[in-house]
Amino acid sequence: MIYPWQAPVFRQLAGERRHLPQALLLHGPQGLGKTEFARHLAQALLCESPLAEGAPCNACPACNWFAAGNHPDFRHLRPESDAAEAEGGEASPRKGSAQIGVDAVRDLAGFTTTSTHRAGLRVVLIEPAEALNVHAANALLKTLEEPRPGSLFLLVSHAPARLPATIRSRCRSVSFHPPQTSEARDWLAQSGVQHPELFLALAGGAPLEAQRLARQDNGQRPEFLRRLADPSQSLVQVSEFVARLPVPEWLGWLQRWAHDLVAQKLAGEARYHVDFQDVAARVAARADLYDLLAWERTLREARRLEHHPLNPRLLAESLLAPLFAMR
Template identity: 35%
Template sequence: MTEAPPWHDEPWQRLLQRRQRDALPHALLLSGPSGLGKRAFSERLQRGLLCTQPVDGDACGTCRACLLLDAGTHPDRIAVRLEERPDGTPRKDIVVRQIRALSERLSKSSQFGGWQVACIDPADAMNAAAANALLKTLEEPSASSILILVADEPWRLPATIRSRCQQTEFRLPEADAAQAWLQREGVADPQVALEAAGGNPGLARRWAEQDALSQRQQVRADLRALAEGRGEPGALASRWLDDALEQRLWFAAQAAVDELRERATGRRAPLGSQLSTLELAEWYAQANRARDALRGPLRKDLILLELLGAWR
């Protein structure tokens, strides 16, 4: 198993102590920004719970349970994730049928006589009916089951579900610790990568591997050209739509913050925006709303055209 990042140490030790006291919660919500390793943490926890010979909470990797986990056939492990529609396209929500099937499985005894471990990921993708169906399971848990919910955006979950889970929140680590970890991971310029990712080391590593930092510079160049009248919103929108749109919008919002910061110091703003300070702050909010709207039914080209037109 890949070595866990240092910001996992505290939540892991806390759960390990609860396990040693036989006081694990029946429902655990792992939340926090994408990129901090919540899913790797969940995988580690699930394997450790189902292993018959764990060492300090970690799976041994050699017992029968671990071999079944490796093969994906352990009967007491249940995964609820986004499915495909009949036409092969991925669903955007977890539906009530999946949660009812989960509840039925958890109502039965463990086949190995130990834990039954279920994971819903992404839990914040449950639709309203699915979330309502989950409530009964949370209110009447079986003695040997643990339910793990993984959510990048836990505020999308109903308060009734959040209140019935023990929440483990993954927060951004201190910059020095994050940069040190990125350096160990082989990221060439950890400070620049971490800045681009808003302090998120996992995201910084991923983007460094994907050469996303060059895209960040391209987004800034595009916005500068628009502000100076050297580009057209329509042509730019077409190009952004073709490649990593959500990531480009992240970099665009970040550029607006940098523009505001430079103005506050009295220096010449690097992107040359003609927007007032209040308009620029609103544009930043609009860029973030546009990122959120990508998940919905609205046309992406119109959302983007409106945003870039406002910048121009």
């Protein structure tokens, strides 16, 4: 399936069917459904009796194989950890490598050089493409340098700048943007999300991320922000409260809070925690812009540590301390 905001780009690419370049780089922020789009496009291109506007029929042998995950002309490369998670494994701690290794790319050689099983196209989906390690990226580059007719590579990336320029230059760039707020809000409301505007703001406009945040919402965020801004709460008290929550969750809130405080300083408006706009204005008024920017940078760097087993209480204290120093 594709999402409503993807319909125009799908129509365009499906319309080019047999004239697509060898590789497409589908890129844009996380939470827009790029991978689902890539899978849908792959299925549509492999479908043996596509419907109007190129949509897959969901009935032919190719569509049935695709749905069952065993279409012989389709390969899906992703990090082992993502595959384990998708197959119902534990999300945390992550199992397997977070990278796509060179062997996975080398295995494609046989796939792209033999004739196709259904006399059509071969499609390789790589996501996220930035997970390719150096050797894997080099191997992929070699493959892209010797185009095979009938092969299409779909690279999905949230961070295309992290891909080698040599690979980027061999792909047609297809960029994904957050949809209009009204479209995203309507979609979220239809999918049963309460307060869609709030979650959409928290997700920076990305509808699937908003949906994820809404589903995972444990009601602790307002309490967290209240405590942060409450002068009677000490650093130790807030850290104790925070340490009971999952690190990626509160660190995500905190990073957005820092961004909001900076945005209040610069533009007089918070972007993410829109329900705490007034509080952000009050806190930002007392803080120094350069201190806030330095703190925001520290939090960004800390996100790399969020899946590592650190003492949550110490992590909270060290990351909250700069904010308390600005009070």
